[in-house]
Every structure is written in structure tokens, then in C-alpha cells.
Amino acid sequence: MADPSHSPLTTHHSLPTTDHFRDQGLYRVRRHIGSAQGVHIRYRGRDFLNFAANDYLNLADDPRLVRAARRAARRYGTGAGASPLVVGYLPPLRKLERDLARWEGTEATLVTSSGFAANLAVISALADRDGDVFSDALNHASLIDGCRLSRAAVHVYRHGDANHLEDLLRREANKSHRRLIVTDTVFSMDGDLAPLPELFDLAQRYDCLLVIDEAHATGVLGAGGRGVTELLLGAKDQTGGAELLIKVGTLSKALGSQGGFVCGSRQLIDYLVNTARPYIFSTALAPPAAAAARRAVAIVAEEPERRQHLLQLADRLRGGLSAAGFPETKSRCQIVPVMVGEATQALKLSTSLERFGLLVPAIRPPSVPDGTSRLRISLSAGHTEDDVDRLVTALRRV
Numbered sequence: 184m185a186d187p188s189h190s191p192l193t194t195h196h197s198l199p200t201t202d203h204f205r206d207q208g209l210y211r212v213r214r215h216i217g218s219a220q221g222v223h224i225r226y227r228g229r230d231f232l233n234f235a236a237n238d239y240l241n242l243a244d245d246p247r248l249v250r251a252a253r254r255a256a257r258r259y260g261t262g263a264g265a266s267p268l269v270v271g272y273l274p275p276l277r278k279l280e281r282d283l284a285r286w287e288g289t290e291a292t293l294v295t296s297s298g299f300a301a302n303l304a305v306i307s308a309l310a311d312r313d314g315d316v317f318s319d320a321l322n323h324a325s326l327i328d329g330c331r332l333s334r335a336a337v338h339v340y341r342h343g344d345a346n347h348l349e350d351l352l353r354r355e356a357n358k359s360h361r362r363l364i365v366t367d368t369v370f371s372m373d374g375d376l377a378p379l380p381e382l383f384d385l386a387q388r389y390d391c392l393l394v395i396d397e398a399h400a401t402g403v404l405g406a407g408g409r410g411v412t413e414l415l416l417g418a419k420d421q422t423g424g425a426e427l428l429i430k431v432g433t434l435s436k437a438l439g440s441q442g443g444f445v446c447g448s449r450q451l452i453d454y455l456v457n458t459a460r461p462y463i464f465s466t467a468l469a470p471p472a473a474a475a476a477r478r479a480v481a482i483v484a485e486e487p488e489r490r491q492h493l494l495q496l497a498d499r500l501r502g503g504l505s506a507a508g509f510p511e512t513k514s515r516c517q518i519v520p521v522m523v524g525e526a527t528q529a530l531k532l533s534t535s536l537e538r539f540g541l542l543v544p545a546i547r548p549p550s551v552p553d554g555t556s557r558l559r560i561s562l563s564a565g566h567t568e569d570d571v572d573r574l575v576t577a578l579r580r581v
């Protein structure tokens with residue numbers, strides 16, 4: 184009789200082969216980077232101009248963050264050693280939560296070990312199998328997985344389409360005890376913005392919580408760098424809407440460190456501390472990462488010129504691409520896609536740009552829908568106008 188432990192389905196050989204992915208242009212590798220993150224990075228022994236990172240404010244290797252991390256490591260060590268609910272809630276983390284709350288103008292914040300974990304934590308703690316979640320069709324994987332984890336009924340509305348969302352809300356009215364609308368505020372592969380004022384209005388009228396992920400907006404958009412909420416909602420961000428608005432951010436992109444955070448009332452944060460499994464059953468953020476993020480929050484407040492320069496570069500890039508005949512996109516921020524279509528073609532273009540010393544990643548399914556592969560240009564406050572012009576010239580040529 185066959186030994187079930189040797190069934191083909193239990194061996195690695197039953198997994199799809201490398202060729203399976205390669206044939207479709209979907210094979211992924213990890214680039215071996217040989218330097219710190221920055222506008223100039225080392226790859227395959229050569230220097231590249233980097234348009235691939237989410238280090239939007241050029242802080243990931245900033246000496247002030249490095250110093251803060253070093254000081255925290257000397258005093259509190261390199262690892263938190265336990266869940267925050269056991270003995271992992273150390274001073275750098277507590278101070279970071281306090282500073283984030285002050286900066287965001289919210290009663291309290293909760294810092295998680297990644298932005299991904301923050302989204303899993305919030306959605307799975309707030310929605311359950313009796314609930315309904317209304318989710319934008321292009322939401323990030325962490326929001327989608329949060330919905331799955333919650334086991335709520337998920338209703339996907341067409342990307343950025345508040346009318347479609349209202350149809351779905353009307354159809355599902357009064358069926359469940361808790362309803363959530365969840366959306367990215369900046370969509371990471373297109374650089375477009377969610378229609379937040381409309382979503383906020385719908386959340387009020389249909390008695391929903393509005394969970395928004397500011398991962399690509401924190402530190403970049405809004406006069407104070409507080410994201411699309413600040414840009415499009417203004418005072419509602421802080422006052423009347425505070426009870427229905429739950430804002431998630433990441434420390435891993437513009438803030439140059441690692442981790443995620445949730446803003447809300449003290450009651451909400453207490454509830455998450457007591458119920459959110461991705462938070463409770465995971466080691467607290469490491470002290471050096473917390474200290475570096477805290478320094479970054481101060482820099483975002485003190486140096487608005489970083490985000491202003493970044494957004495001016497984005498305007499320049501969009502203008503240059505348009506003048507060169509590339510189709511318009513919906514980008515409104517530092518993320519600018521160049522639409523290609525087929526995955527193999529996008530990959531070929533990305534490789535051609537490497538010959539010009541430029542790193543621009545090809546984004547392919549499943550990160551984007553089939554047939555919409557693209558180059559994703561992501562700008563940094565450390566880029567210069569010349570860097571942007573060099574990229575446009577190279578794109579023209581390839």
C-alpha cells in the first residue's frame with residue numbers, strides 16, 4: 184500500500200515550477216542590493232539611480248534616524264523580546280505612540296510590527312462573520328487579507344466609485360450589526376487618490392466605520408504631511424468624524440523605518456490591544472526601529488520642504504512624460520505608473536532601463552490586474568530635477 188507521507192501533493196515537486204512563472208513573465212526574484220537604501224544604490228557591482236523604493240522622504244539612511252536607532256539599541260537592545268502584552272512594551276515604543284498621537288491629532292495610537300499587520304489587526308478585530316465589509320476593488324493585499332481573516336461578507340465596489348459603493352450599501356442596508364468601508368487613500372500602483380469626502384459622507388449616512396490606509400500618503404500629502412485625510416477631509420479628520428474614521432499608516436515608507444500604526448480613540452486602541460490577534464500574538468516593534476520612526480515624525484513636522492520638493496518632482500515627471508507622448512495616468516502624487524500591458528513587455532522595459540543605470544520595477548499580476556502590467560516610478564525627496572529628466576529621456580529611448 185502506498186505510504187501517504189510520499190503522496191506527490193506533499194512534496195515540493197508538486198509546486199509550480201520556475202518555468203511555469205517564467206513563461207508568463209511572472210517569475211520574481213529578490214534583487215541583491217549591496218548598499219543602504221537611497222536615491223543611489225549598489226546593485227550587481229554598479230551604482231543605480233533608484234526609482235523603486237518607497238523611501239519617499241529619503242529618510243531610510245538619514246544620519247539623524249541612524250543616530251536615534253543606535254542610541255536606542257545601546258540602551259534598550261536590538262529586539263523587544265516579547266509581545267507588547269507580555270514584556271515587550273519598552274520606552275521607545277511608548278514614546279513613539281505618544282508622539283504619533285500628538286502629530287496625528289488623535290486621542291491614541293497603536294504601533295504594530297508592520298503596516299500589513301496593522302491592517303490585518305484592525306479589520307479582523309472590527310468585523311466578524313455577522314458583519315459586512317465594503318472594499319475598493321484595487322485595495323492593497325493587506326486590506327484584502329484583513330477582510331478574509333474577519334470572515335465578514337465582503338462587497339467589492341468598483342475602484343474609486345462612490346456611486347457603486349452607495350448601491351451596495353443600500354442593498355445591504357440594516358443586515359448586519361457592524362459595517363466597515365475600507366480603502367487605501369493613495370493606491371500604490373497607480374498613485375491616484377480615494378474619493379475620501381464622498382466615502383466619509385457615505386460612512387456617516389449609512390452608519391459605517393471608515394477604515395483608511397494612508398501607507399503611501401503619510402509624511403507626503405497634506406500641509407502637515409498627515410496624508411489624504413488632511414488634504415481632502417481637513418477638519419473632519421480631527422473632529423466630528425473621529426468616531427467613524429480609523430486611520431492606518433506605516434512607518435516603513437516615507438518615515439524610513441519599519442512598522443505600522445493605527446489612529447483612533449482611546450477606547451478603540453484599548454479594544455485592539457485586547458482583541459487584535461495580529462497585534463497580541465506578535466513581538467513588539469524593536470526599540471531601534473521605534474526610535475528611528477520617532478525621529479522621522481519630528482522631521483516630517485520640521486521639514487515640509489521635503490514633501491514640497493517631492494510633489495514638485497512628481498509634477499515635473501508627469502509633465503515630461505506627457506510631453507514625450509506617454510498616455511496620461513490618474514497619478515496625483517509621488518507614484519507615477521507608465522502603463523505597458525503585457526508582463527513580459529514590462530519586464531523587458533525595466534531591464535532596458537537598467538542599461539541606463541536606472542532601477543524602475545516592472546509591476547505584474549498578481550500585484551495588478553491581468554493586462555495592466557506597468558513600470559512603477561516612485562520618487563524620493565532626494566531626487567533632483569536632473570534625475571527626473573534623465574529618467575524621462577531614457578524612457579523615451581527605450
Ligand SMILES: Cc1ncc(COP(=O)(O)O)c(C=O)c1O
Binds near residue numbers: 300302433434441
Ligand atoms: C497600501 C499599503 N498598505 C500597507 C502596506 C504594508 O505596509 P508595511 O510595508 O509597513 O508592512 C503596503 C506595503 O506595500 C501598502 O502598499
